[in-house]
Amino acid sequence: MADLQTIELVKDIEVDKYKYGFETEIESDFAPKGLNEDIVRFISAKKGEPAWMLEARLEAYARWLQMDEPTWARVHYPKIDFQDLYYYAAPKSMSGPKSLDEVDPKLLETYAKLGIPLKEQEILAGVRKQGEKSELDDAGGSEYSSGKVAVDAVFDSVSVVTTFKAELAKAGVIFCSISEALREHPELVKKYLFSVVPQGDNYYAALNSAVFSDGSFVYVPPGVRCPMELSTYFRMNAKNTGQFERTLIIADKGSYVSYLEGCTAPTREESQLHAAVVELIALDDAEIKYSTVQNWYPGDAEGKGGIYNFVTKRGDCRGPRSKISWTQVETGSAITWKYPSCILRGEESRGEFYSIAISNGRQQVDSGTKMIHLGKNTSSRIISKGIAAGRSDNTYRGLVSAHRKATNARNFTQCDSLLIGDKCGAHTVPYIEAKTSTAQFEHEATTSKISDDQMFYCMSRGLTQEEAVALIVNGFVRDVLQQLPMEFMAETQKLIGISLEGSVG
Amino acid sequence: MSIALARTAAEEALDFSLPHRRMEEWRWTDLRQMIDKPYPPRQMVTAEQGEVERLLKSSPFAAIAGARMVFVNGHYDSKHSKLVNSAVEPQAEITEPVQQMNAAFATDGARLVLSGSIDTPVELVFIATDAAPRTIATHNVIEVAGGASATIIETHIGKGSYLANSVTEIRIGEGARLDRVKADLESHDATHLAHAHVTLSANVTYREFTLSTGAKLNRQNGTYAFKGEHTDAKISGAYLLAGKQHADSRLVVDHQVPNCASRELFKCVMDDHARSIFQGKVIVRPHAQKTDGKQSSHALLLSETAEFDAKPELEIFADDVACGHGATAGDLNEDHLFYLESRGITPAEAKALLIAAFVGEAFETIDHDGIREALTDYAARWLTEHRRKG
Numbered sequence: 001m002a003d004l005q006t007i008e009l010v011k012d013i014e015v016d017k018y019k020y021g022f023e024t025e026i027e028s029d030f031a032p033k034g035l036n037e038d039i040v041r042f043i044s045a046k047k048g049e050p051a052w053m054l055e056a057r058l059e060a061y062a063r064w065l066q067m068d069e070p071t072w073a074r075v076h077y078p079k080i081d082f083q084d085l086y087y088y089a090a091p092k093s094m095s096g097p098k099s100l101d102e103v104d105p106k107l108l109e110t111y112a113k114l115g116i117p118l119k120e121q122e123i124l125a126g127v128r129k130q131g132e133k134s135e136l137d138d139a140g141g142s143e144y145s146s147g148k149v150a151v152d153a154v155f156d157s158v159s160v161v162t163t164f165k166a167e168l169a170k171a172g173v174i175f176c177s178i179s180e181a182l183r184e185h186p187e188l189v190k191k192y193l194f195s196v197v198p199q200g201d202n203y204y205a206a207l208n209s210a211v212f213s214d215g216s217f218v219y220v221p222p223g224v225r226c227p228m229e230l231s232t233y234f235r236m237n238a239k240n241t242g243q244f245e246r247t248l249i250i251a252d253k254g255s256y257v258s259y260l261e262g263c264t265a266p267t268r269e270e271s272q273l274h275a276a277v278v279e280l281i282a283l284d285d286a287e288i289k290y291s292t293v294q295n296w297y298p299g300d301a302e303g304k305g306g307i308y309n310f311v312t313k314r315g316d317c318r319g320p321r322s323k324i325s326w327t328q329v330e331t332g333s334a335i336t337w338k339y340p341s342c343i344l345r346g347e348e349s350r351g352e353f354y355s356i357a358i359s360n361g362r363q364q365v366d367s368g369t370k371m372i373h374l375g376k377n378t379s380s381r382i383i384s385k386g387i388a389a390g391r392s393d394n395t396y397r398g399l400v401s402a403h404r405k406a407t408n409a410r411n412f413t414q415c416d417s418l419l420i421g422d423k424c425g426a427h428t429v430p431y432i433e434a435k436t437s438t439a440q441f442e443h444e445a446t447t448s449k450i451s452d453d454q455m456f457y458c459m460s461r462g463l464t465q466e467e468a469v470a471l472i473v474n475g476f477v478r479d480v481l482q483q484l485p486m487e488f489m490a491e492t493q494k495l496i497g498i499s500l501e502g503s504v505g
Numbered sequence: 506m507s508i509a510l511a512r513t514a515a516e517e518a519l520d521f522s523l524p525h526r527r528m529e530e531w532r533w534t535d536l537r538q539m540i541d542k543p544y545p546p547r548q549m550v551t552a553e554q555g556e557v558e559r560l561l562k563s564s565p566f567a568a569i570a571g572a573r574m575v576f577v578n579g580h581y582d583s584k585h586s587k588l589v590n591s592a593v594e595p596q597a598e599i600t601e602p603v604q605q606m607n608a609a610f611a612t613d614g615a616r617l618v619l620s621g622s623i624d625t626p627v628e629l630v631f632i633a634t635d636a637a638p639r640t641i642a643t644h645n646v647i648e649v650a651g652g653a654s655a656t657i658i659e660t661h662i663g664k665g666s667y668l669a670n671s672v673t674e675i676r677i678g679e680g681a682r683l684d685r686v687k688a689d690l691e692s693h694d695a696t697h698l699a700h701a702h703v704t705l706s707a708n709v710t711y712r713e714f715t716l717s718t719g720a721k722l723n724r725q726n727g728t729y730a731f732k733g734e735h736t737d738a739k740i741s742g743a744y745l746l747a748g749k750q751h752a753d754s755r756l757v758v759d760h761q762v763p764n765c766a767s768r769e770l771f772k773c774v775m776d777d778h779a780r781s782i783f784q785g786k787v788i789v790r791p792h793a794q795k796t797d798g799k800q801s802s803h804a805l806l807l808s809e810t811a812e813f814d815a816k817p818e819l820e821i822f823a824d825d826v827a828c829g830h831g832a833t834a835g836d837l838n839e840d841h842l843f844y845l846e847s848r849g850i851t852p853a854e855a856k857a858l859l860i861a862a863f864v865g866e867a868f869e870t871i872d873h874d875g876i877r878e879a880l881t882d883y884a885a886r887w888l889t890e891h892r893r894k895g
Contacts (some may be wrong), residue, residue, distance in 0.1 A: 072529070404809075404810070417819075417821070419821065419823070419824035419826075420824065421824055422791065422792070422794070422822075422823055422824045422825070423791070424822075424824070425820070425821060425822045426819070426821045427818070427819060427820045427821065428817075428818060428819040428830070429816070429818050430815075430816065430817060430818075430832070431814070431815075431816050432813070432814060432815040432816070432817075432832055432834065433812070433813075433814045434804065434806065434812060434813045434814070434834040434835075435812045436806070436809055437806030437807060437808055437809055437811055437835070437836040438809070438835075438836060439806075439834060439835065440833075440834070440835040441832070441833060441834040441835065442831075442832075442833050443815075443817070443830075443831065443832040443833070444829070444830075444831050445817070445819060445829055445830050445831075446827075446828070446829040447819055447821050447826060447827070447828040447829065448826075448827060449824040449825055449826070
């Protein structure tokens with residue numbers, strides 16, 4: 001099992017490297033610290049974008065300047081100095097630790113448990129870049145003499161990627177970076193970009209619109225069922241693609257696509273702030289399934305150094321009978337501020353949101369969803385499982401609304417919270433707005449703890465306390481786990497156990 | 506974020522800044538917009554005795570109540586009151602706009618200390634007579650002594666156009682029981698702004714029921730602070746709204762100590778363009794272990810244009826608790842209607858039966874038989890009258 005996981009992980013790394021292989025000329029450039037109109041122009045020019053894109057970025061920047069940082073979420077953090085950040089291809093080795101000795105020992109322990117070899121740990125922890133020589137190489141004794149060679153020995157990733165590229169192209173699916181899409185398919189990007197999350201949508205979305213450096217673009221043509229789980233093999237967004245990713249996925253009439261972002265292995269990111277934007281568009285009868293596993297560095301025991309994950313994710317069920325399903329497993333980041341939403345515009349369209357949010361240590365999670373029913377006979381379902389441990393705060397914040405014309409809108413919401421220990425907090429802040437009598441909304445929330453009886457039973461069967469907690473929590477989140485693509489279910493189960501370590505006793 | 510807003514005419518008349526939708530707790534009830542004409546405070550109005558008596562008689566509790574205390578246009582009416590004020594001082598912190606407004610404009614109010622076992626309900630009647638638009642503010646302090654038991658009714662009745670602001674502070678001593686019933690039977694042209702501040706000691710039993718059916722604009726805040734262990738509170742309410750009525754309740758149930766239980770049940774019936782809002786928040790502070798808190802709000806929308814908004818919030822900082830909330834919104838179940846009709850009941854009757862059953866659940870929480878029957882009758886009359894109109 002551990003070997004298999006290693007192969008998985010190594011595979012990811014190699015694939016990412018492959019991707020960087022395309023972008024070397026960009027990698028070497030970087031803009032100075034700080035944000036102003038010139039930086040926005042610089043980014044746009046570097047990427048060779050069309051004029052309309054630059055205008056859109058500048059408009060976003062102008063809007064951003066007018067906005068105030070939102071404070072309504074139940075999260076607390078020191079004020080972010082937006083002038084102290086790199087907005088374009090920041091030199092990645094500047095802030096990284098020099099050797100594994102400098103890395104948070106807790107993080108290394110986790111790697112050991114996931115079965116990641118030392119070399120890979122170095123890469124994940126940001127001690128060294130892929131392809132860089134490791135100090136550990138000289139020591140010898142390791143079965144992998146370097147990350148790259150090990151990968152080559154295991155897996156010829158380049159050919160695999162090419163195979164999949166060819167297969168996708170045969171199906172007509174466009175899957176590339178958004179910069180590439182801007183060059184190759186400007187008409188598609190122009191038509192759909194900002195159509196779900198406009199430039200001035202919110203503070204972080206505006207910032208992202210102005211300075212986004214890259215991200216993924218997916219277009220599935222009419223009637224095509226995408227032949228594979230996208231990103232299962234590419235995982236482009238997992239590492240160092242920049243703190244401002246922009247993802248745009250379009251499922252044309254009658255098509256289907258499943259997209260997975262993230263990585264179960266905890267990665268030490270150099271940038272503290274992540275303000276990504278994801279836009280999904282489902283046309284008539286199309287279906288998009290978007291799964292996220294987020295396990296970024298949560299900071300040390302005191303929460304220092306963790307990632308701020310301020311993400312805007314929104315899907316637009318534009319066509320009749322379209323469907324968008326969000327599944328998320330949030331275990332990392334110091335602060336998560338994220339509300340994947342569905343606009344149910346098309347008649348009989350459907351939105352789903354399945355979430356597991358685990359917070360431990362000093363983590364703060366404020367996450368949930370918005371289901372906006374605009375069309376007739378639309379339906380939505382929300383299943384949210386929040387688990388708070390340590391000294392963390394875990395908030396579900398959601399909105400379900402039915403417009404006057406959303407006749408027969410249906411919603412079912414279930415928010416369950418589990419508290420482990422008496423120093424954490426679990427909060428539920430749902431908003432329900434029914435503007436038509438034919439809407440049927442049901443909302444249910446519960447808060448509970450792991451009962452002593454459950455623990456006693458598991459432990460009397462020989463499980464340790466931590467194993468028992470992991471088992472019970474996995475049962476608690478089962479409804480959501482089942483929504484994940486097969487490949488990720490097992491890994492996620494393990495991840496849940498690891499995330500909760502040290503939370504009991 | 507503070508935004509300087511130009512004062513509206515209503516705000517000028519009050520010399521007071523009204524809460525607006527940019528304030529989270531007022532997102533659905535923007536008083537700046539909804540209070541669209543001036544209601545000057547502290548107006549001296551001479552009430553006509555006949556009118557006062559007519560209004561008094563219209564209280565559904567006229568036959569039930571024992572001792573009464575009557576306030577006419579914000580002033581104690583000794584002629585119709587059997588009770589006099591005791592020496593008891595307010596203690597509640599003033600934090601909320603309705604309270605601030607009350608602190609600025611209150612002219613009078615009940616000051617009661619209830620001790621021993623009081624069998625017949627005590628009724629506080631607040632009457633507004635037909636006169637020029639104005640603000641009427643009253644401030645009540647009710648102290649229930651340790652071990653006492655009492656039932657208190659607050660009835661708000663009026664005619665014409667006015668703004669009633671009513672703040673009630675209730676402190677309940679150890680081992681006491683209080684049943685509180687509040688009925689908003691204000692004029693359909695009135696605005697009713699209320700705030701209740703309830704402090705519960707140990708081993709207290711507290712029951713509260715609110716009927717909201719009068720005013721065109723109704724906003725009620727309630728804060729319930731659990732200060733002693735083994736206390737149990739049930740807070741329920743029913744809304745019967747039609748036309749363009751708007752009612753918003755915001756409750757904060759604050760569990761500060763372990764081993765307490767709270768229940769909230771709200772049933773809202775809305776027709777025409779009526780809109781109702783339920784904002785309930787249950788806080789479980791650190792160390793308030795073994796808290797049992799449940800909250801539910803259900804809305805029945807009888808017309809396409811009615812609206813229900815809810816924000817049932819949980820804020821939990823202790824792990825050994827059982828807390829939950831449920832909220833539903835929808836119209837009458839067609840299967841239920843069909844079932845009744847298949848038994849030979851006319852559609853109109855079937856509808857009335859189902860509505861009565863829906864709100865009935867909230868009335869069931871009232872322990873006092875007389876009060877429950879009086880209110881159930883009142884609701885039945887509302888339904889019949891309303892159906893005749895529709």
